[in-house]
Amino acid sequence: MKSLQDKLKKEIAALLQDSHDLSGVDISFSLPAERKFGDLSTTLAFTLAKKTGSKPFVLAGDIAARLQGKLAAVAEVRVAGGGFLNFFLHRDDFFLAQRRSLAEAWTAPARREKVIVEHTSINPNKSAHIGHLRNSCLGDTLARCCRFLGYEVEVQNYIDDTGIQVADVVWGLLHYRRMDLEAIRRIPDLAAYLWELYAEVNRLFADDEALAAQRREVHKKIEEKTEPEYGTCRHVAEQVLLDHVRTMERLGIHYDLLARESDVIALDFFKAAAAELAGRGVMVPSSDPEKQGCLVIHYDREKIEKIIVRSNGTITYVGKDIAYNLWKFDLLGRDFHYRPFHIYPDGRPIVMTSSAPFGAPPARSFGKGQRIYNVIDVRQSYLQNLIAQVLVQLGHPEAGANFVHFSYEMVALTPACVREMGLTLEPGEESKPYIEVSGRKGRAVKADDLIAMLEKKSLREVGARNPELPEADARKLSRVIAVAALRYFMVKFNLNTVIAFDFKEALNFEGDSGPYLQYAVVRLNSILKKAAAADMDAAAGAAGLAPLPEGERELYWELVLHLSLLEVQVEFALQNHELSSLATYAYGLCQKFNHYYHLFPVLAEPDPILRSLRLGLVLLFKHKIEAILSLLGIEVPERM
């Protein structure tokens, strides 16, 4: 459908260029609301009417007359509803083209552009929680969509291994729990241990100003590389990072590069950025007496000045982030060193930045992106917008335009959910619609815990349906189902919808859920397998839709049309930053498939022509749904 729409646009533009002014008009198509309105619809006449001040219906009639019989793929053009232009396709041609396309693998148009997707970027001081899961699931799906559309994609995960958050737990380990590095190394599940410790020390800091001062002291020692604080910090950051990488790996989420803040600092990235910032007058000494000695950037949009270099000479988070993002666009004139970090089971490596050369340089180059997606929640819009502004001010308008804050709303907990977890509500919170997730307050659902709950429930469901399945197979299967449930749940909401987390909904395997999609494909595959075993041929005999009984033909055709939209849907999702539309599309296709095969039996159909047409449709469903599911990171099991 994608190629057909592109072709139609060109044909229509050519046919109308002498009679109508199409400049600045983007011809767009949609599937009409009802089948009786045809197969493809455009509101072109309305758009042109607005431009010229003429009547849409009259204009549509004129356009229809000019297009009638001139478009190769179109049997008829009709006007309806006051000015809609509705196209009726040559159905057999379109259908057969769709069938043929199954034989060839979908090849995305070649694009030279390199896309960098930064996602996850969790502070390495405790286990990941459900808020982080939304980030990673969105980021990974985004990366998969970009790859599908032919972009070269590099996935980066930014590690703030120098911040005060890590210092908090380092203080907790060394000075509160009074452990030495050896004892710390022996902690079995460090990330989970720190989950508790982080919440505990933050309760202490809140009540005791002296302790809070100690924490800042530890932070300073880490920056000055004083032992044992520095070594402990390195150990903690690396171990917890590994824990995050493993958690995400369970969900099929992979990274190419782990970029560490400590390396941004060690390699003086900010110095290079600062020279530019100061040289162009973007970063200036503050005129505010309260910010004496600070270097600031004036943020136009908010009409405030943001501190970049503190009066003590240290660099703020934004400053480091500006340098890092300049590097992503290859606008810094510097590069990291690199070292191997981890190898995924499929053999792909994760590389980590390094402040010093480490063995042979990596085979591939990092950074140098033409387009940057930063998957970061909406609460950082302010800073992300500032970075975009700075890119433009430094004379890189194209980078500014290709810098995308892929912003999404947070995951929160319902008050009921907080109570369910055995945590207490503060006064007034009971009446709130939702409560912010907070690692600091220990108020969050741990990612690993949620995955474990999903696997447990999944195992129970699998066991009930497949009592003869060996334990190992059942466990493997339940993992695949758990991942589907989680990943689908995390992308099915619009980006600016706050997910008020609820166990019942997240653990739902019915209806609008990942397992429902898997189940549909498992059923569909089962039909195809049985057909193959019985030597039934999906491609036999059918030269068109004519053999289908009238009642079935309309439905069949509608399904072919919807199935043809895959590429259109992925492009739409990417352009509109709405990955949820993909989830909705996938769900809709599965519903349509379930509906169809309940109405029209495939294997039991005695007429071989009819049967092979139905099998052909099942095959189309298989290819399209499996393609979207792979974009969503959902595997299709053999059985379930």
Next chain:
RNA sequence: GCGCCUGUAGCUCAAUGGAUAGAGCGUUGGCCUCCGGAGCCAAAGGCUAUGGGUUCGAAUCCCGUCAGGCGCGCCA
């Protein structure tokens, strides 16, 4: 105070400015001698918070009101 976002069925959410606002959950009632019931079919449920405006056309855009959320730090 300033900025951004949200308000749609009992609940959770969909819906390129387009044709009769759709799903899931929940409720009620059907469907397994039938390709696997994590399924299918049907019913009930809506003044799209509210008042104006723009438009051939508004849940969607603009202005106001009400209600809620999030930002605005020499934290990251």
